[in-house]
Amino acid sequence: MASRAQPASSTAQLIKHTVNGFRFQVAVVTKGRAVLAQVVEWLYQGGPCMKTHFLSLGFIETDYERKFNSEQRALLEKKVPFREYDISFLYIILQLMCGLAAPNNPAWTSPKKGQPLEHLLYKIKQKRNNFAHSNDVQQMSDQKLIKEFRKLKCLFSRIIRRAGCRGGIRPDVYRDEVSEIKVDFQDLLQKVREPLQGSDLSLLPQLQQEIKVFKEMLRHKLEDDCRRELHGLYPSQWDVTLAQWLYPDLRLQPSQNFTSLVIKEDSSTLSQAGPRPRDVPHTTLLEVTCDGQLPQVIIISGEGGIGKTTLMKYMLEMWVRDPSQIEGLQDVSPLLYLQLRGSSISSWREMFKNLLCNTFMESGLTMDTFLEIFQAMHVIVLLDGYDEANKKVKKLIADLLAYQGNMRIVISTRPECARELTQMMKSKRLVMNVEIQGIRREDRPHLVESTVAALVQDAALKDAMTDRVLRHLEDLQLQKDELDMPLAIVLLVVRETEAPDEGPENIHDELTALMMGKIEERLVLRGIEDANEKIQEYHEFQKEVAPWGVKRLESDRRAEGVEKLKAKCISLNLPHREMLSGFLVSKKS
Template sequence: MCFFFFSICLAGKNDEKWQKQNGSDPEMSLAVLKDKRNETAHNPRIERGWCCLIIDELYELTIKIQEGLKLVVLGYVVNPEDKEKIEREMDRVFDNTRQKIHEIGKGGIGAEVFDEYQREIDFTKKMKLLEEEGFPCLKKILEKFKSINPLNLITGTSSNPNIPVEKIYTEMKLEGESGPCSVPIEEILNHVPHYDHSQLLLIKGMAGMGKTTLVKKIISDWLSKKDDIKGLSDFAILLYVECRDSIESFKDLLVAFFGDVHQKFQDNEIIDVCLAHKCLLIIDGYDELNDKSSKLFLDVLTLKKSRKISVIVTTRPEFQERFNNQVKSDYTTVSTIRLEGIPKEKREEFVCKYYAVLGSGSSPLQSLDELLKYLRKTKHTMHEVWGLPLNLALVTVLWMIKPEVISNITTEAELYWQFYLLSLSKLMERLAKNLLTAHLPLSVLNARVQQFIEKLCCESFKALQNDEINISKSTINHLSNSFSRLGLPAEELTGAFLEIVTTSQGSFHYSFPHKGMMEFMAALYFPVKLTNQCWDQSVNTATPTKIFEMLLGGSLPENLHKYQNMLIQMISLLHVGDGDQIKVSEEAKIEALELLVKSGCERQRLRAKSLEEYQM
């Protein structure tokens, strides 16, 4: 029977089988059925009334096909019993077919089902819209985030180039939380399974350890479609947000990255369309959360309860407990990786890359070989210090501009101090040539700059107190107005220590290049005040505790943990400054150490040589 049926379907155009009477032409009916199928499948606009008409036509075609097949097939069957059996089976098959068509016509294209089908069509169109118009905008914006700042604000306010991270990225040491188990960067996404709604990845590391450099490496690889990190190219969307930013919802984040295309979506539709793709979100700097970015983080945790979105978060170790408490209350599990900086066997490679990038286009006066000899000489005494990419970057800049100070650097605090002095001296050089300040005596210029430094240090402490790294626009305006009245170029002053950061929303703010730098400036306020002859006359004697209380507007808080890094910097400054402008009493140094102990600092955190000397 099957062979006979196909012989009919393959009949030639002039074959007599085409000449059957109406109702007995199965091949013609099958051809019409095929045309209807094609017409339906390729119709760009499907309306309910048109669907009903198609259903009716299909119903009629099955009747014609049934009648035609009976006429042809049964005509070849001789045995009456076989003929009856075949006819009964054909009737059963076609009755079932027409019953299914009837069910489709009755309920399958009802208003609710048809509306759902229409929504699916519209959703598919929005998916295509996001891919064609939104994705190019996303990649263009991410290009801005794949570069790093070389921290050479010392060169002036208008010369602060960005370096593509791929030019200086060097292998970093990553370890699992459960023990000294190395985690190759190639395997990092295995710790944030996309199928698990409740799990996210936390990367923790000290200030300057390279957390931001690591995530920028991920961004760079995604943009260039590299396969170095397994599974990265599987993500259709990559989103990045710095917690210092002012984005307060996931929708706002999408609006920032997808440009004007978001206007073609209604309500929260862009969220659904975005998360219909495989999406990776990187949240950099949990320890820098502000009021707005805290809302964004909560929004993301809520989304993860029901949506497939892979999330990577970076933070400093001292904020991990707060992080764990927050996400566990939201029933989220955390996979943790420790970032241990650059391995000792890779540090020279990083310095060579950094040196090459900073010296490109010019002829550096200092030999790279001498810098490498210094690093090898201090690799034991400065082992932990040189593990931080930030510190290696600072020492490279110092070597290229002021190499004579390198031999004096034996602690991390001395490194920061020398970089500060270099920034200050470069600022003074520029002011001496500036039209607004060239006429001022050096002593007057120096006094006014010191006033600015003191105010900036105070603002740095306030930012630390408020868990921020940005300096508010109102504060910048106040500082600018104050020093403009003194005849100082405000842009030069702020530009010597702060950078202008453009947010993903297109706005900008002033920020320290790194939180470690901000903590250093906040710490500098203490020795400045301890040696300032204009100390508030209402206070008989300046001490670290009294300065602390004055900054806080009252008594010391019970928990000084959030100020721990600043206190380490401050104690180190009290020591390294003995050979420079800062000279304070031994009593002040001991009192500062007591504040550090009160913050809960463990002995192993006292990395600076000066602190160890205090305890001897």
């Protein structure tokens, strides 16, 4: 008996407008479900086994499991009466198995002409969604409630008439159903100014539970839809260009030549009295903790050509194809990726809408509701190339830092921008800085072999070419403990394919000549006169500036050296981005 006393005390807490809102919700749930159940009974075109009928329509087993969750499948297979289904479940059946327009047909959400039966059914679902997405009961005045009840009565009556006609039901049968709806709503209208009855209040716990279950179902559906849309998008984005400024069309999937990178905590961000920098393998990057907590932001720094973009795109590919390759990746849903170079996106709302346009449009939700549900998901955002960020990108990052949901950010940059980025992040999020240092000597053969395989089609030539590149690398006589830069190895492979008969005596000069030739081709296409002479002059100037920190291992004065090179480009009327990117590979690397 004590458990039944709770509703009475709750009644005292409900103000009049809340009571009205609750009555409206009860009407939508109970009367709306009854109307949709009746329509399904009249229009369902299959036999007693709904699964068999579903598969006969051209769907397959995986479609059945994707369209219906485990609870819904159990109801279908137990042949539970339609009147026990909820509105969302009935709506799915109406879209798939009742001879109505296909789910993606605009007749449901935005008909071009009139209001077909599909659109009227959609209106019930939308009314159900509108209050199911909110934790609070909608507030309604008496006048507003009366108006909404009358609109609801008209909507339900029109649906019954049209469904009856469409299903070949005798007019007297569906007219009786319409009359019953009118009587029900006349009764509801008379109660508007009366206190809430115990029979009404007894539905409150059920309504609250239905809302909770509905929200969870909707979140899982949106997760699935987000994953499906991104899985379709990312294969066109994850390819890596082997040598961006030499062969922009030479691309391959990251997994084809991905090689384990040496990644360590960035010592410059750690206190001198603290522990030594840890090794951070790429396989555990998302699971490494700071002071016992997962960092909300991971900043990956490294020189150009060291493998930052390749790592980011490898994570992207693995999330789609095999998330078990990186610990913690299988728990991410969704994974969002954005190349920052040239991006015009300046807010997280804009980014979500850009990447998940179809999911948002097909959900039928408002943007606010969509993002509210999205905030409960486990999101990781990959941002590649902060060193090339513009003002809009910086606004985006500031907006992401203010995001209230469950989000982690992984962002890559060159070392000269790492400190600025860390200061921006650190005051708002727990940050971990890591640095990519290169690849180990023992992993060199894998990178050479896989890159050769991507470039050379003739199987007989692959092994011989791989052996030659590895011999050339040994002839360079680098220090035993020195790490390799992936881009330098890729360039050696490219050089071998371009000039296989040349010896190893002056590989650096040959690669430089190769780069100069490619840069000249692009400058000529852009209409720049005397390109060859200008490139030669720039190159001679670059050799003079090299001690100012252009090379990889002398980065303490890099910014000053780069500014000198930019100024030289301006004096020669050359595009500095192409020139710097084409030449910033040193002999040492």
